[in-house]
Amino acid sequence: MSKPILYSAWTSSCSSRVRIALALKKIDYEYHTVDIKTEEEMREFAMTNPAKKIPILKINGLVLTESLAIIEYLDEVYPDPPLLPKDAGERAHARAIAFHIASNIQPLQNKAIIHKLNEKVPGYGAEVMDQRRHLPWLRSPGRASEDVLWEYCVGDQITIADLNLPSIVYNATDKYNVDITPYPLICKINKTLSEIPEFQASEPARQPDAPKKI
Amino acid sequence: MSKPILYSAWTSSCSSRVRIALALKKIDYEYHTVDIKTEEEMREFAMTNPAKKIPILKINGLVLTESLAIIEYLDEVYPDPPLLPKDAGERAHARAIAFHIASNIQPLQNKAIIHKLNEKVPGYGAEVMDQRRHLPWLRSPGRASEDVLWEYCVGDQITIADLNLPSIVYNATDKYNVDITPYPLICKINKTLSEIPEFQASEPARQPDAPKKI
Numbered sequence: 468m469s470k471p472i473l474y475s476a477w478t479s480s481c482s483s484r485v486r487i488a489l490a491l492k493k494i495d496y497e498y499h500t501v502d503i504k505t506e507e508e509m510r511e512f513a514m515t516n517p518a519k520k521i522p523i524l525k526i527n528g529l530v531l532t533e534s535l536a537i538i539e540y541l542d543e544v545y546p547d548p549p550l551l552p553k554d555a556g557e558r559a560h561a562r563a564i565a566f567h568i569a570s571n572i573q574p575l576q577n578k579a580i581i582h583k584l585n586e587k588v589p590g591y592g593a594e595v596m597d598q599r600r601h602l603p604w605l606r607s608p609g610r611a612s613e614d615v616l617w618e619y620c621v622g623d624q625i626t627i628a629d630l631n632l633p634s635i636v637y638n639a640t641d642k643y644n645v646d647i648t649p650y651p652l653i654c655k656i657n658k659t660l661s662e663i664p665e666f667q668a669s670e671p672a673r674q675p676d677a678p679k680k681i
Numbered sequence: 682m683s684k685p686i687l688y689s690a691w692t693s694s695c696s697s698r699v700r701i702a703l704a705l706k707k708i709d710y711e712y713h714t715v716d717i718k719t720e721e722e723m724r725e726f727a728m729t730n731p732a733k734k735i736p737i738l739k740i741n742g743l744v745l746t747e748s749l750a751i752i753e754y755l756d757e758v759y760p761d762p763p764l765l766p767k768d769a770g771e772r773a774h775a776r777a778i779a780f781h782i783a784s785n786i787q788p789l790q791n792k793a794i795i796h797k798l799n800e801k802v803p804g805y806g807a808e809v810m811d812q813r814r815h816l817p818w819l820r821s822p823g824r825a826s827e828d829v830l831w832e833y834c835v836g837d838q839i840t841i842a843d844l845n846l847p848s849i850v851y852n853a854t855d856k857y858n859v860d861i862t863p864y865p866l867i868c869k870i871n872k873t874l875s876e877i878p879e880f881q882a883s884e885p886a887r888q889p890d891a892p893k894k895i
Contacts, residue, residue, distance in 0.1 A: 536776035
């Protein structure tokens with residue numbers, strides 16, 4: 468089998484989830500930058516992925532799309548370390564956090580949409596998409612109170628939920644200047660994750676296509 | 682164990698996915714309407730679900746949120762009939778379609794967002810959210826061409842992908858007047874699904890809280 472190929476972009480939140488999963492599972496892969504600038508490039512890319520979206524993972528003869536589906540696949544085929552808890556209820560909970568971020572928070576952080584809105588009414592994109600209204604749910608993801616001492620989003624093991632957290636915190640703070648200090652659990656978990664080498668290696672600025680620092 | 686309770690609303694696309702899963706797996710449940718009209722109701726509901734979102738399924742002592750996480754739980758704990766294909770690649774593909782609908786199509790069909798946009802610039806919501814741009818991907822979900830003769834979205838078995846299809850077709854056609862005839866595969870699969878009793882029982886108009894026809 469040839470080496471897996473990840474079609475990614477350094478700024479892509481959805482790609483970052485997959486990068487973290489590949490790193491944690493120690494799967495070596497080629498990183499292909501997708502930077503669609505011309506009609507021709509777009510057509511070529513669209514042939515691989517009619518949704519014209521990254522990430523795409525080519526692996527074991529398959530072309531996989533949608534970050535969370537890719538992560539579930541990796542977890543089934545490369546089970547070590549597991550990215551889902553053993554208990555069915557906790558698994559549901561970890562997936563709920565991942566899906567909530569992927570379908571409720573991230574789409575509203577999407578630059579293309581915000582840009583379209585701002586084009587029409589300057590400043591309106593950020594106003595409509597109000598990053599703040601979804602964050603309180605993450606503050607206590609299914610926890611009775613702030614003082615439950617789980618190390619990660621669900622329990623004391625890294626799960627699919629944690630793979631989704633860094634990029635939305637990055638988007639909220641770096642792109643939209645949201646103050647996340649009122650959410651101490653998010654801050655705490657995000658700090659814990661930011662100290663893990665596999666999460667560090669997956670950070671936007673460390674990708675091959677990120678702008679070089681001078 | 683007491684009977685499961687589904688917090689739902691007849692118009693909710695995300696709830697309809699769970700209703701279909703419960704029907705296919707023949708799980709008897711109580712239907713609780715969520716119609717948040719007052720501050721007090723909202724506070725009460727928010728205590729159960731800080732995301733203030735439906736569906737919620739109370740089952741086996743758990744409070745589950747996020748439709749796709751709920752469906753994965755049901756499929757693990759009540760495996761008959763399975764809602765995921767046996768092959769890992771096909772499972773990834775079925776999940777990709779489900780996630781694509783849940784995170785790319787449905788959020789942009791959300792009434793609250795469209796309403797906010799229209800408030801500012803009449804008619805602009807529908808324009809920005811342009812239902813059409815995402816539909817072509819569904820036309821051929823991972824298929825080489827239109828003539829691949831699968832009965833459902835992935836293969837010849839109902840999967841999690843199919844549970845997501847009827848509500849977005851309903852939203853696109855009924856709410857936004859999108860002509861879906863250019864997408865014959867979507868039309869064909871949607872028609873097949875619409876003739877299955879469990880899908881029929883889950884249709885918006887058949888829910889206890891739907892307006893009565895006179």
